[in-house]
Amino acid sequence: MRLPAARGPITATLFDRLTRPPSSGEDRQGSSCADGGGDVLTDGDFQLALFACYELHYQGFDDVDDRWEWQPALLATRAELERRFEEALARAVPRPALPGGPRGVRRALNELVAGDDGPSLSGFLARRADRRQFREFVVHRSIYHLKEADPHTWGIPRLAGGPKAALVEIQADEYGGGRCERMHSELFRATLRGLGLDDSYGAYLGRVPGVTLAVSNVMSLFGLHRRLRGALVGHLAALEMTSSLPNRRYGDGLRRLGGGGEAVLFYDEHVQADAVHEQVAAHDLCGGFAAAHPALAGDVLYGAACALEVERRWAGHVLGRWERGDTSLVEPLDADADAASARLAATLGRPASARTGR
Incomplete structure (x- = not known):
């Protein structure tokens, strides 16, 4: 890059x-x-x-x-x-109240997530998005998914005991249990290729708007500062707790548009893995962290609230642009479509025209 x-x-x-x-x-x-x-x-x-x-x-x-x-x-x-x-x-992002004190972190996280009223981008992608819009969505997500888990991994040496073990458990799954081809970042590369997009790291950095970059920057901010480790674990919990259902919809939407096989594996994997991760993150990671560091319990909820807010703003931007018939990117992908299709066709060993409409 x-x-x-x-x-x-x-x-x-x-x-x-x-x-x-x-x-x-x-x-x-x-x-x-x-x-x-x-x-x-x-x-x-x-x-x-x-x-x-x-x-x-x-x-x-x-x-x-x-x-x-x-x-x-x-x-x-x-x-x-x-x-x-x-x-x-x-x-x-107002700091959420924590009426139950450190012991109430898990319940407060559940209430925070349940009360999120952000726009349903996943619902749109499942039922209404066309191929161009789904490709744009994947381009936005490539900024984080090609380094998936890395920002939260900064937290491992900053935790101890049960919370550390819980974070390692989650991250081990994110990194494919030691198998490169099962790493979530590698699964996402297959999604990019399946949509005729460039799967190289950072390929679309210049095309995504600031609101997309903010989603990743919040993670790095929390991950690179020990003083914000409470916010980091709360942020991860919010991601895991809001992942399974949207990823099911993303997979359904991609299948509706003709995608299948390796292209949808990334989303199918998250439906299963994150259903487990959300329990580990909310109870063992965040609950254990708040019990060990009562003074930082409020930071856990704040980190979760920040995750929900930047996602809400990003989804609002994307849907707002699509409703107006505009691209949600800094520049549309149309100019790259033929070149990307040709590169993929060369990889597969068949003419680019044979892939039209896949």
């Missing part, structure tokens, strides 16, 4: 620095590239800049020196971006 095109003054400044060696004198102090206004939860320039900073702790960029990862000036820039991001989250 290489750095995508800049989307504004923040990424223009940041990317210009990152494509040069990290030892120049101008990098001894943090940059002011984080300055600016607007809604940072949806701003593409802001979210792409923060995503790029975080990505240096994951797979990185081919055109960025790995030494940037711990360069003090870049960390100072990232800290300023994170400060603004956390402030925006605090304004958008």
Whole structure:
């Protein structure tokens, strides 16, 4: 993966620095590239800049020196971006009440999830979406699913005892129980290929809007800061508790559009796995964590609420654009369709025209 095109003054400044060696004198102090206004939860320039900073702790960029990862000036820039991001989250997400104290975390999580009134993107995809819209949905999700589980794995060394064992249990399934072909990220690559899309890591980073990047950035924010470990486990619980039914609908929608076999395996796998994971996450992980760290019990609910809020905003953006007949991406996929189909056809050894309408 290489750095995508800049989307504004923040990424223009940041990317210009990152494509040069990290030892120049101008990098001894943090940059002011984080300055600016607007809604940072949806701003593409802001979210792409923060995503790029975080990505240096994951797979990185081919055109960025790995030494940037711990360069003090870049960390100072990232800290300023994170400060603004956390402030925006605090304004958008009220901290949920925890009337039962630490012992009431599981019940509070269930009530929080049950009370979520976000738009039903999964219902639309199951019954109404056309192939173009489903492909766009998969492109949005590729930003996280190709690194699925990695942000939450940062929490393993920050936990102990039962909560640590619970997180490892969940993550082991996410990573396929040690089998590469069963890793959820690998299963999702098959979904991409089945829809004639590029399955390489970060292929669509430049095409997704800021609201999509915010979904991943919340995870990295919580995962990379020990002080936010309570929010991290709550975030994971919210994902697991809201996964089984939507993934059943996603699979149904893809089958309705002619998908099958390996293309839908990712969704079918989540229907089964996450039905178990939600119990482990709510009771053993979050309940155990709150019992061990009563002062952080409120953070668990806050992390879950943040997960639901950024998902709600993202789903609202996607459905809103589709209802107007527009693309939900920064740029439509149509220009890439023929090239992607040709690449897939070459892989399968048959003419691209033979795949039309699959």
